[in-house]
Amino acid sequence: MKKMIGLALAATLLASGAARAQQSEIKVGEINSYSSLPAFTEPYRKGMELALKQINDAGGIKGKKLVIISKDDGGKPGDALTAANELVSRDGVVMISGGFLSNVGLALSDFAKQKKVVYLAAEPLTDAIVWSKGNDYTFRLRTSNYMQAAMLAEEAAKLPAKRWATIAPNYEFGQSFVAVFKELLTKKRPDVEFVAEQWPPLGKIDAGPxxxxxxxAKPDAILNATFAGDLVKLVREGNTRGVFKDRAVVSYLTGEPEYLDPLKDETPNGWIVSGYPWYSINTPEHKAFLDAYQQLHKDYPRLGSIVGYSTVMSIAALLKGTDDYSTDGLVKGMKDLKVDTPFGPIVYRAGDHQSTLGAYIGKTALKDGKGVMVDVVFKKGADYLPPEADAAKLRPAN
Incomplete structure (x- = not known):
């Protein structure tokens, strides 16, 4: 009998201990393509780890520890939905975050709408996630397709090129980026024409054909939106065939270290790119981030590191700014939320749920056998978005 009482007491103590532990922490779910896209998601994880350490070392969220529960979606929308269901129903998270591929992000956004849970889309770039398929529960951190297309089109319009060809992966990200780049460049330069387009499958490009x-098609210039292994194959084959010689190239994301570094001495010269020249950014906020990141990880950051870090800092700013962790309370808190990032302060616009995170634009060059960005300028995100009232009209009626 004493043994049974002892076991019962032990069970009660364990249960109460677990309850106290839960009361002393706030759990947030996070989903990403760790196994299928490690070049971006591993630095992303390291960025999250740094932010989480800084937040919890400074006392957490109003004295409670911030806990991130991460799951791998393998780059598949179905797996992402399974993970989201587990996080919400089993793990009891107050919100979900993450996502890399645009089709995965759209699936998670629809989940958020159906389940009425807040989703902070970290990386997905498609404009649909905040505009044509936007909903009350989804917000997006990353500088969008529209924003980066506008930045790149601004530079492309300065070129003498009139005949353009496009290469982009055949899924939501590539399709939407090419469409908006065409629209924006044509507005700036009505004399341009698009004479060819190629849509290789993501991760399976046959670069020769x-x-x-x-x-x-004899274009004057090429727009490229391939990335990761597809980009390496495209550059290698293009260099061999001389396709890029005497042609301007505008290349989306290519200046991000996770995609530029693998090119090594094959890096093409003079491509206009968006990216992350961590080695030449001298702002105080970036220097503080860079020093802390290198101290913790003994490595240099990639663009994924910025996204992971800024995602967690956005979550912390949200949770610190409200006492209401209900979905309605978090939605209200996300609107016009101000967050400090390594790229400077940003705001999540109430009108369309898009953040004003900016991006770096420059040209590729080869230095010491390695690809770098030169002639770099930082373009503020807010300057490349439609006015909030106009953007709000792009969203479905509630």
């Missing part, structure tokens, strides 16, 4: 078709 793609470039042969592009070269046959």
């Amino acid at each position: 793609v470039l042969q078709a592009i070269d046959a």
Whole structure:
């Protein structure tokens, strides 16, 4: 009998201990393509780890420890939905975050709408996530397709090129980026025409036939939106065939270290790119981030590191700014939320739930056998978005 009482008491103590532990922490769910896209998501994880350490070392969220529960979606929308269900129903998170591929982000956004849970889309770039398919519960951190297309189109319009060809992966991200770049460049330069387009499958590019078709159209300039392993294959084959010689190239994301570094001495010269020149940013907020990141990880950051860090800092700013952790309370708190990031202060616009995070634009160059960005300028995100009232009209009626 004493043994049974002892076991019962032990169970009660364990239960009460677990309850106290839960009361002393705030759990947030996070989903990303860790196994399928490690070049971006591993630095992203390291950025999250730094932010989480800084937040909890400074006392957490009003004295409570911030806990991030991460799951891998393998780059598949179905797996992302399974993970989201587990996080919300089993793990009891107050909100979810993350996502890399645009189709995965759209699936998670729809989940957020159906389940009425806040989703902070960290990386997905498609404009649909905040505009044509936007909903009350989804907010997006990353500088969007529209914003970066506007930045790149601004530079492309300065080129003498009139005949353009496009290469982009055949899924939501590539399709939406090419569409908006065409629209914005044509507005600035009504004399341009698009004479060829290639849509290789993501992660499975056959660069020879793609470039042969592009070269046959005799464009003056090429717009490229391939990334990761597809980009390496495209550059290598293009260099071999001389397709890029005497042609301007505008290349989305190519200046991000996770995609530029693998090119090594094959890095093309003079491509206009968006990216992250961590080695040449001298702002106080970036220097503080860079020093802390290198001290913790003994490595240099990638763009994924910035996104992971800023995602967690956004979550912390939200949770510190409200006492109401209900979905309605968090939605209200996200609107016009101000967050300090390594790229400077940003705001999550109430009108369309898009953050004003900016981006760096420059040109590729080879230095000491490695690709770098030169002639770099930082473009403020707010300057490349439609006015909030106009953007709000792009969203579905509630």
